[in-house]
Amino acid sequence: xxxxxxxxxxxxxxxxxxxxxxxxxxxxxxxxxxxxxxxxxxxxxxxxxxxxxxxxxxxxxxxxxxxxxxxxxxxxxxxxxxxxxxxxxxxxxxxxxxxxxxxxxxxxxxxxxxxxxxxxxxxxxxxxxxxxxxxxxxxxxxxxxxxxxxxxxxxxxxxxxxxxxxxxxxxxxxxxxxxxxxxxxxxxxxxxxxxxxxxxxxxxxxxxxxxxxxxxxxxxxxxxxxxxxxxxxxxxxxxxxxxxxxxxxxxxxxxxxxxxxxxxxxxxxxxxxxxxxxxxxxxxxxxxxxxxxxxxxxxxxxxxxxxxxxxxxxxxxxxxxxxxxxxxxxxxxxxxxxxxxxx
Numbered sequence: 001x002x003x004x005x006x007x008x009x010x011x012x013x014x015x016x017x018x019x020x021x022x023x024x025x026x027x028x029x030x031x032x033x034x035x036x037x038x039x040x041x042x043x044x045x046x047x048x049x050x051x052x053x054x055x056x057x058x059x060x061x062x063x064x065x066x067x068x069x070x071x072x073x074x075x076x077x078x079x080x081x082x083x084x085x086x087x088x089x090x091x092x093x094x095x096x097x098x099x100x101x102x103x104x105x106x107x108x109x110x111x112x113x114x115x116x117x118x119x120x121x122x123x124x125x126x127x128x129x130x131x132x133x134x135x136x137x138x139x140x141x142x143x144x145x146x147x148x149x150x151x152x153x154x155x156x157x158x159x160x161x162x163x164x165x166x167x168x169x170x171x172x173x174x175x176x177x178x179x180x181x182x183x184x185x186x187x188x189x190x191x192x193x194x195x196x197x198x199x200x201x202x203x204x205x206x207x208x209x210x211x212x213x214x215x216x217x218x219x220x221x222x223x224x225x226x227x228x229x230x231x232x233x234x235x236x237x238x239x240x241x242x243x244x245x246x247x248x249x250x251x252x253x254x255x256x257x258x259x260x261x262x263x264x265x266x267x268x269x270x271x272x273x274x275x276x277x278x279x280x281x282x283x284x285x286x287x288x289x290x291x292x293x294x295x296x297x298x299x300x301x302x303x304x305x306x307x308x309x310x311x312x313x314x315x316x317x318x319x320x321x322x323x324x325x326x327x328x329x330x331x332x333x334x335x336x337x338x339x340x341x342x343x
Contacts, residue, residue: 010075011035088126133324150256246288
């Protein structure tokens with residue numbers, strides 16, 4: 001099998017570190033690994049396959065100098081906006097984990113379990129976009145239902161872990177909890193969130209738009225329809241909760257046909273990389289603690305609406321750093337390799 005020179009942009013960040021772990025576990029065909037970060041982080045190291053690999057500074061010429069084939073970006077939208085074109089110009093395919101390119105009509109937005117065929121459109125701009133973490137796990141769970149019953153509306157409330165806002169956000173939660181047990185929480189500062197996150201839930205992720213929804217919520221609306229190639233009504237309420245890792249979602253699905261919960265449970269279980277955990281009598285259902293460092297999406301609490309036979313309710317959980325970011329990006333790269341080898 002051909003091996004590839006792979007750059008990881010944002011290698012010292014939470015998602016970048018996770019990308020390296022996922023690539024190692026997946027035995028990704030790496031000829032040369034080039035971790036990239038800002039000048040501040042350059043010179044440090046990351047671990048890959050038991051070795052310390054030096055982080056290099058992200059520059060406009062580094063992709064050409066290192067002859068990069070695949071560039072995985074996860075260092076913020078402004079970084080992707082500036083440097084992704086240089087990677088493309090150097091001949092690399094860019095898989096971008098930020099929101100910058102997601103709604104660009106010339107850039108495919110891909111969840112391999114849902115719309116792998118869209119990867120073929122990568123040549124238009126040389127870029128494939130990784131969706132929002134909350135969108136990924138939701139569409140993975142809903143794809144089998146949409147194929148079977150047709151979905152006309154989705155109402156979702158998310159319970160998103162602090163790691164979705166980066167390493168420093170996780171550290172802020174841990175620090176505030178330490179201050180709580182030291183009876184100093186009243187003195188605590190909050191920098192990553194608009195309010196204290198410890199022992200609290202914050203019904204705001206990203207900025208508010210004119211329509212009253214947040215930018216995060218509107219991402220789920222636009223991305224879901226782009227990925228699923230349909231016009232589905234989506235209403236989201238995105239909430240930050242005081243967990244470190246693993247996003248959870250309460251999802252209500254309005255189908256075009258009547259749906260039986262037992263049948264739907266079997267349909268969902270046939271979905272790729274889906275695990276159904278649904279035995280309420282034994283208190284078995286998805287929780288963030290169940291999904292950490294796992295590459296599957298967990299679905300449970302699958303039940304019919306008590307009023308309408310075409311409405312289904314469920315609870316969906318996945319590791320946001322893996323399924324919602326790193327794993328999805330690596331799976332895109334694997335599919336891209338597979339498709340390119342067939343040409």
